[in-house]
Amino acid sequence: MPELPEVETSRRGIAPYIEGQRIDRVVIRERRLRWPVARDVEDRLEGATIDSVARRAKYLLLNTADGSAIIHLGMSGSVFIVERDTPAALHEHFDLELDSGQALRFRDPRRFGSLHWTNDPMQHWLIRDLGPEPLSEAFDGEYLWRKSRGRKVAVKQFIMNAAIVVGVGNIYASESLFLAGINPKRAAGRISRQRYGQLAAAIKQVLAKAIKAGGTTLRDFYGGDGEPGYFRHELAVYDREDEPCVTCRSPVAAIVQGQRRTYYCKNCQT
C-alpha cells in the first residue's frame, strides 16, 4: 500500500480537482471495506462542499464545514479523478460526484481501505491516538530515544508502530534503517540517543525524497494525477534481495520480522 509518500502524492494529485467543489451525489457500489461503510455517509456528504484535502498519517481527510470524510487506502487502494459518467470497473467501490462534472473515484481490490464520516477528525478513534507526523518538528531523535527506553521490540517494528510515529510502512522502514546504518533486528531500547538522531533524520530524508518522486510504484500505485511514483528507482534495499548493496556491493539480505519482509545490508547496518 500506499505509505505516507503515496498518500501525500494522492492528496496533492486530487486536491486541485476537488477543493472548492460541492459533492452532488455519493455512489457506493461496495460497502464491505475494512469497516462497513456507514449507512449515513451519503447523507452527510451530499450537498457538502470540500473546503480542503488534508492528510494525517496515511489517512486522507476531505474537510467540509460540518466535518470530514476519512479515506484510508489500505494495501491496494487508490483515488483518482474521472469524468462523472465513466463506467466503474471491478473494485472501484465508490465515487464522490462533484459539481464540476467529475468524480473522485476509490479503487481497492483487497478492500483493506475504508471510508468514514466524522464531525471532528482529530478526535476520531482511528486518528486520536496516533504518534507524531515524521516530517514535523515534534519528531526527532530525542523523541524516538525517549519512547524506546525499555522496549525490546526490533527497531524496524518500532518505527512501523503508528503509536510511535505515523506513515512509516514496510518500504520506508527498511530504506530509513539502511540510510541510518542501523540493523533492523536491533532491540529498540538498546539504541543510543545519537543513533536515533541519525534514524529520525534518515526517516525525514527518505520520506521527503519519496514525496518529491511521487511515491513508490511497485505494482499498481498511481497518484491522483494517474502517474506512477518514481521512487522505486531510488530504493537502496527494498525488494533487492541478493542484489549488490549500493555502498559495499555485498548482497542485500531479506528476513521476516513480524510477518513482514525486511531488507538490509548485513555489512553496512550494525
Next chain:
DNA sequence: CGCGACTCCTGCCGGC
C-alpha cells in the same frame, strides 16, 4: 502494558 500472531481480501507470480 508490551509483544507476537492472526486476520481481513484479491491478484499475481513462480514452481511443478
Next chain:
DNA sequence: TGCCGGCAGGAGTCGC
C-alpha cells in the same frame, strides 16, 4: 498449459 502455494505497500484485535 494449468493449478497451487505463497506473498504483497496496513493495521486492528486478541491472547499471553
